[in-house]
Amino acid sequence: MTSSSKKIFITIAAAILAVWVVITVIPLYWMVIGSVQDTQASATFQPKMFPDMWSSAPYERFFGKTLAWRWLLNSLIVSSVLTVTNLFFASMAGYAFAKLKFPGRNAIFWVLLSTMMIPAQVTLIPLYVLMINVFQLGDSYTAIILPTIVSVGNIFLMKQYMSTLPTSLIHAARIDACSEFGIFYKIILPMAKPGLAVLAIFTFVASWNDFFWPLLVTNSNEMRTIQVGLANFKFAESTDYGAIMAGASIGALPMMVLFFSLQRYFLQGITIGAVKG
Template sequence: MATNHQQIQLQLDEKKDKQRKIFKIVGLSVIYIVLTIWAILTFVPLIWMFISSIKDTTSITQVPPQLIPDQPTLDAYRRVFDVGGFARWFLNSVIVSTILTISNVVLASLAGYAFAKLKFPGRNTIFWILLGSMMIPGQITLIPLYILIVNTFQMADTYLALVIPTLVTTANIFLARQFMASLPSTLIDAARIDACSEPKIFWKVILPMAKPGLAVLGIFTFVANWNNFFWPFLVTSSNEMRTLQVGLTSFRYQYTADYGAMMAGAVLTAIPMFIVFLALQKYFLKGITIGAVKG
């Protein structure tokens, strides 16, 4: 009787294990299907942008839309470079995005280290004031900032007007501070016992450990400034000082728009984003998972 009972129990356990495996397989399959569909939907605008860039003008506005062009052409890319100024717009975007990325990484990391690891009077008060400033809508400070940059300092249509307002942002300081706070303080204390100065501790101890977080900060900053449109549109007036995003509006005229050239310009504009992400992908993936597992 005991043996039969044990056999029945084993059979029930095996049945439960099979059911668990089936449920697990079905659950994972559903998750992968949903993620695959989501990934495809995410790439649809990029794919459509590229396809539209190799169509002629009439095919882009065709109804119903033509998914695969009968006669692919690169005329839209030729028009992008024929309009004049694209190379200068590209250079301006590279200069502005690079300067702002470097300045934000350097200044935000210094401020983040100070708020996370140094003790000084008013540290928490200053930090909470900075956090409070993040809740102020950007539209409220836009007009005073424009008056200050354009009328007071007479910086309109210059690189200084493009970079000074966002040399370092509160959001990046907050991100750097949160990442710095997760770093072990024991190494810092050991370096101080060895008579290391604070600049040396920051350079030799903090920065090597902070590479993933700073890489994430750098990627976010570069992408945000590369895609920035409104502020460069406000403070630039000449064709030579336009950035890529502002320059692409040149293909929109009073009664019509050259959608092919706009799509071709958008494709060329997106290429540096892919290069930056692929170059820093290792640090990016590591940075966004820091703190997920604690040992």
């Protein structure tokens, strides 16, 4: 490829990426703009790119007419607990499958992977019956959290990541009489920070955005998460689009903060295994 053709290719690629960025950002921008318009503009659901009048009324209506703070607290509790439990169990399981040798290791790992081929819709009804009828855990944090306390996908992610870590350090630590827990805590976890950051981002975002399962197992308005609460935020005669946009903006804020605070580790994690040259 000549120098001129390379420049043309780079220019076309940059133009395509710029168009893609605009298409991606416009809905988010429209959501934020729709949440700061006056009542009349919000009612017509015709937000302008540059509003004539800025107003905090949609946020006041959203927090004043709903249990928004409780919904946000529920989502924060569920997402934080699931992130911590997945980091803990998935990292331990990933280390065991990647670096430890024990009978049936490969068989257990492949059995776990095979469960990923089962559609979630197949296990949804048995899981619902188990949580509600057998364990009597309906309308509780436990019912929301327990089924996804650790996922096979996260175990697979950590296993693949920890397979790239040097085994020589583990052997050296064993020679120095370091326990397996000490090796895991003092050697493996510090080296696995990029992978753990990726896992934390994926788990928190997935838990925060989860809608269907919290909708099934919660009945009261007090136990709803922010996504379920927004879906049920309706009025008898009209729809308050401004307040809904305000709620959606508030609901998206924690994910943005999490991603930008951990983006350095995220970028390191997704490039693991790339060919250097």
